[in-house]
Amino acid sequence: MKSTAARSNLLVCRPCGLLNRPGPGGDGWRCARCDTPLNWRKPASFSRAWAFLIAAAILYIPANILPVIESGSLFGSKSDTILGGVVYFWTSGSWALSIIVFIASIVVPATKVAALTLLLVTSQRGSTWRPGDRTRLYRFTAYVGRWSMVDIYVGAASVALVQLRPFASIDPGPGAIFFGTVVILTMLASESFDPRLIWDPVDARDA
Numbered sequence: 001m002k003s004t005a006a007r008s009n010l011l012v013c014r015p016c017g018l019l020n021r022p023g024p025g026g027d028g029w030r031c032a033r034c035d036t037p038l039n040w041r042k043p044a045s046f047s048r049a050w051a052f053l054i055a056a057a058i059l060y061i062p063a064n065i066l067p068v069i070e071s072g073s074l075f076g077s078k079s080d081t082i083l084g085g086v087v088y089f090w091t092s093g094s095w096a097l098s099i100i101v102f103i104a105s106i107v108v109p110a111t112k113v114a115a116l117t118l119l120l121v122t123s124q125r126g127s128t129w130r131p132g133d134r135t136r137l138y139r140f141t142a143y144v145g146r147w148s149m150v151d152i153y154v155g156a157a158s159v160a161l162v163q164l165r166p167f168a169s170i171d172p173g174p175g176a177i178f179f180g181t182v183v184i185l186t187m188l189a190s191e192s193f194d195p196r197l198i199w200d201p202v203d204a205r206d207a
């Protein structure tokens with residue numbers, strides 16, 4: 001039997017780092033030093049993570065179908081979806097930009113939704129399958145989340161490039177709002193999931 005903090009009735013307070021000994025049964029306790037509520041696991045982790053994740057998966061559709069950029073010139077107006085932008089950069093010779101936009105805007109969000117779905121399904125079923133790898137997968141989704149805002153900079157850079165051309169106006173389209181929302185929702189889903197839930201079935205098996 002492995003010794004864990006929870007088995008030893010120890011619970012760390014995340015904001016202040018104090019190791020508390022809340023006694024058996026656990027929830028509803030507060031940190032002895034800073035009065036933050038203490039939880040053995042993030043409250044309602046599965047339902048919160050699922051809610052954010054399903055919302056992200058649904059909004060991923062309009063984010064890709066609706067235009068993210070609307071540009072107007074003397075010759076008429078033009079709107080581009082993310083994929084349209086990827087094709088535009090590719091055919092106009094900006095291959096590096098095309099690949100960056102494709103990975104950051106299409107591959108990364110889809111991979112993140114798939115990875116979080118895998119983590120939620122396996123943990124909820126009490127799976128003991130490769131917990132170390134699943135923990136690394138979780139750390140990866142949390143790490144990638146920090147870089148999701150790179151898309152915003154890529155978008156701004158693209159707009160700046162397009163501005164060099166004789167366009168009269170350039171505006172973000174409705175797809176951009178959905179896209180930003182998808183990024184935020186996947187971050188919230190990742191944040192709601194408690195990675196200790198990966199190890200609970202493993203600890204129960206080994207106990």
Ligand SMILES: [Zn+2]
Binds near residue numbers: 035
């Ligand atoms: Zn505290």
